[in-house]
Amino acid sequence: MPEHKTRNRITCDPDENKVPQKDLYIYYLKGLLPSGATDSADHFLGNWEEDDYSFLFFSRPSDQFVDEKISTLPNIQLLDKYEMTYEEWHGDKITTLRVNQFIIIPPWERKNQNMQSQDEFEIILDPGLVFGTGTHPTTNDCLEALLTLWYGAEIESILDLGTGTGLLAIAAVKLGCKRALAVDFNLLAAKTAYKNVCLNGLEGKILVVHGRAEELMDKPSDLMISNIHYDVMKNLINTEAFLNFRYFILSGLLRSEAKSVADQLKRLPVKILKTWDQDGVWHTFLGTTINLY
Structure with missing residues (x-):
């Protein structure tokens, strides 16, 4: 298994107008590829690593490349391969979305004029192959939690753990946060987040770290x-x-997980300011720590 560097700053050169590929060809592998293994691949879109598994994405069938690469790597095994559309991968069409006061716009739908009104915040977001477009209930709740907090507290810095596409860090800076550190252990997610930071012109305020x-x-x-x-x-x-x-937002929790987190928080000097419960399935906590000194 290749060694992971745990504190890598991400850089990239985003293509603002690139429309996503219509079709995806996905190769599901057991094992993690060494660095540079896909550098010579044509039509390669990205590699999603999860535990000891890899998902290679291509815009065209790439059986020959994958077979040849696996033949040189004894610890890598092809488990399956899939063909699906970009929309099927994300579960829906990626299009402009309004969530509370945020307007989340894919770059290929961006108009020359500003779409936001005076009390709205425009975010340019290209999810690429990463989930986190604003449609998931937990992402909605986190955005609402940010709005709730910003109207009653002064927040100058945030730490966004598991940043994904970078949406929440970008939203916080759009609200007025001066600096943000966005972290993801998945390299493809970190690269995607930085691309979105660039699309929004926030390189000076958001640092993305793998x-x-x-x-x-x-x-x-x-x-x-x-x-x-x-x-x-x-x-x-x-x-x-x-x-x-001073404050925390905890989200992405199923019912049993939320109960365990709530029990953990009861033993700490913290105060829950608000909770969200999406159909009894997904749960989010907004809270503050209590200064005992």
Whole structure:
């Protein structure tokens, strides 16, 4: 298994007007490819790594390349391959979306004129192959939590753990946050997030890092956002660094997970300001730490 560097700053050169590929050809592999393994691939779109598995995305069938590459890597095994449209991969068409006061616009639909009114915030977002377009209930709740917090608190810095497409970090800066650190352990997600930072012209305010949430919890910020796997989140809450944040948003929790998190929070000097419950399935917490000194 290749060694992961855990604190890599991401850079890229986004193509603002690129329309997503209509068809996707996906190769599901057991094992992680070494760095540079796909550099010579034609029509390659990206590699999504999850635990000890890889998903290679191409815009055209690439059986020959994948077979040849696997033949040189004894620890890599092809498990399956899929063909689907870009819209099928995301579950719906990627189009302009209004969520509360945010207008989330894919770059290929961006008009020359400004679409936002005086009390709205425009976000240019290209999800690429990464989930996090604003349609998921937990993302909606996090955006609402940001709005709730901003109208009653002064937030100058945030730490966004499990940033995905970078949507929440971008939304926070659009609201007036001066600086944000956006972190994702998935390299493809981190690259996608930085592309969206560039599309919104926020390179000077948002730093995107490829790294582990656990290793970046000590970065001082007014607000910590964690829309991340429960197994990671429960460990973050148990760290001393958790109580250094003035505010926190915890999301992406199913009912049983939310109950466990609520029990954890009851044992800490924190106050829950608001909770969201989407049809009894997805749960989000907005809270503040209590200064005991």
